[in-house]
Amino acid sequence: MLKPSYLLPLLLLAPQRVAAETPAEWSKPYPAHRIAENVCYVGTAELGCYLITGSQGHILINTGLADSPPLIMASLRTLKIPPKDIRVLLTNQAHFDHVGGFAEMQKLTGAKVWATAADAPLLRDGGVSDPGGLSRFKAVKVDRVLKDGEVITLGDLSLTVIATPGHTPGSVSYLMTVQGHGQKKTLLFVNLPTVVMPLNNAKYPSIVKDLETSFVRLKALRPDFWVAAHASQCGLAEKHAAGNYEDPAGYAKAVAECEADFLAKLRVLPPE
Ligand SMILES: [Zn+2]
Structure with missing residues (x-):
């Protein structure tokens, strides 16, 4: 019989073990709704998944946990979006709570996976090479490697890739222009x-x-609208209820709070 101390690493490696311990909000359905003219929320109550619709097909940013695809599919039905029209899957970060559903959504949509050079290895090996460890998910093929600062396009859609590493080595944010309140506005999909x-x-x-x-x-960005990998990070439910995602001050505050937390952790680092 294996002693519990031998068993523990095996349990920690099993994806279902990780999924079983995630908060209930992560797997709870949330109503699909419009954030801006061609951007819709299709995520769960906590895991931000964003659909950007375009003339030549759509982009889906993040796919939640391994158990999220049925919820995303239900949101697509609500929005009357044929899954096969999704051409590209992107993520903010290669952790199991944002790419756990990649393999299944890739199968259901036939979409290509585009990822940053630093997150691509994690996607390809299912999180085995994640320096943080403990994040396992079903591996996927990466079809295109993204570079910091490049503008990616699909039909009439264009997004600027802004590498924001640290949470994972390849964490990334995407900036686009949207129509909001009858004007051109910027929308940032941020990985805090x-x-x-x-x-x-x-x-x-x-x-x-x-x-x-x-x-x-x-800190150099001043997006008019912003959303995040986790719904609670950007007050998504409150913004949805208010019917207004324009929040430049909230963005600056969220980044400042996140940086203060980082600097506090840096201060208590033992000297080398
Ligand atoms: Zn993460």
């Missing part, structure tokens, strides 16, 4: 650089530098 692994990290030696870079980049 929250610190989820040790800052003195042999498996990720550039983590502190990466987080510093991300805060410089995010």
Whole structure:
């Protein structure tokens, strides 16, 4: 018989074990709704998944947990979006709560997977190479590797890739122009650089530098609308209830709070 101490690493490696321990909100359905003219929310009560609709097909950012695809599919039915019209899958970060549904959504839609160079290895090996460890999900093929600053296009859609590493090595945000309140506005799909692994990290030696870079980049942006990988990070339910996603002040505050948390963790780092 295996002693519990031997069994524990095996349990931690099993994706279903991880999924079983996630908060209920992560798997709870949430109404699909419009954020801007061609951007819709199709995520769960906590896991932000965003559909951007275009003339030549659509882009889906994030797919939630392994158990999220049925909820996303229900949201697509509500919005009358044929799944096969989704051409590209993107993510904010290669963690199981945002890419756990990639393999299934890829199968259901036939979409291509585009990912940053630093998150692509995690997607390809199902999270095995994640320096934070413990994030496992079904591996997927990466069809295109994205670079910081490049503008990706699909038909009439265009998004600027803004690398915001640190939460995972390849965490990324996307900036686009939308029609909001009858005017052209900017919308940022942000991956807030929250610190989820040790800052003195042999498996990720550039983590502190990466987080510093991300805060410089995010503080330089002034998006009119913003949404995040986790719904609670951007007050999504409150914005949905108010019917207004325009919130530049809320963005600056969220980035400042996130940076303060990082700096506090940096201060208590033991000297090398
Ligand atoms: Zn994460």
